[in-house]
Amino acid sequence: MLKLFKEGDCISEKKHTHHGKSSSKFIDAEEVLTKSGVKEGDIFLDAGCGDGYISLAASKFVGESGNIYAADIYEDSIESLKQEIQKQGINNISPLVADITSRIPIANNEVDLCLMANVFHGFVENNELKESISEIVRVLKPDGIFALLEFKKIENSPGPSLSVRVEPDEALNLLKKYGFEQVNLEDVGKYHYLLLLKLNK
Numbered sequence: 620m621l622k623l624f625k626e627g628d629c630i631s632e633k634k635h636t637h638h639g640k641s642s643s644k645f646i647d648a649e650e651v652l653t654k655s656g657v658k659e660g661d662i663f664l665d666a667g668c669g670d671g672y673i674s675l676a677a678s679k680f681v682g683e684s685g686n687i688y689a690a691d692i693y694e695d696s697i698e699s700l701k702q703e704i705q706k707q708g709i710n711n712i713s714p715l716v717a718d719i720t721s722r723i724p725i726a727n728n729e730v731d732l733c734l735m736a737n738v739f740h741g742f743v744e745n746n747e748l749k750e751s752i753s754e755i756v757r758v759l760k761p762d763g764i765f766a767l768l769e770f771k772k773i774e775n776s777p778g779p780s781l782s783v784r785v786e787p788d789e790a791l792n793l794l795k796k797y798g799f800e801q802v803n804l805e806d807v808g809k810y811h812y813l814l815l816l817k818l819n820k
């Protein structure tokens with residue numbers, strides 16, 4: 620049974636899934652991508668991409684020499700993304716139905732930049748960090764960047780209840796255990812922060 624929260628979040632009793640939700644109404648994808656530092660030729664992973672609006676925008680940033688893996692556990696989201704990719708004639712996005720807590724069908728050390736937008740707090744809430752972050756570490760290149768976009772703890776703002784939101788310093792502490800260190804921390808719009816991390820491999 621699903622418990623529905625405010626826009627932008629949806630948590631099942633056992634496992635968070637946020638089925639079909641998108642943050643596109645209150646996040647500017649171009650701002651996220653510019654601040655993440657994604658560039659021409661990059662292999663970019665959008666982990667928990669939802670409807671894939673950030674992946675669609677990233678297509679222009681990585682260009683023809685780059686590639687985007689848009690991964691989500693929710694088949695309907697990936698199906699609608701596939702249709703949008705076809706409609707727009709895009710050829711550098713690979714949509715993947717995948718469970719980040721299990722295995723993403725990407726080789727070891729392949730990804731230059733992994734964005735996880737509005738998904739991390741759910742993994743924290745459901746004690747799925749070990750599985751999910753180990754998988755991100757596996758696919759990232761040794762000099763790869765992990766870009767964590769999350770909701771700030773602001774009353775009456777879009778997103779999950781304040782109790783499940785994760786502050787940047789808490790996120791950093793959790794991620795240090797997996798070998799990450801902070802590269803940068805920025806605001807994105809009014810409601811989000813973007814924490815950039817790199818591996819200490």
Ligand SMILES: C[S@@+](CC[C@H](N)C(=O)[O-])C[C@H]1O[C@@H](n2cnc3c(N)ncnc32)[C@H](O)[C@@H]1O
Binds near residue numbers: 669741
């Ligand atoms: C709140 S939505 C965010 C979607 C998108 N990143 C955005 O910001 O618009 C969370 C997304 O994470 C996906 N998700 C949750 N658990 C997942 C898992 N274990 N593996 C892959 N995707 C997952 C959900 O299906 C959903 O699309």
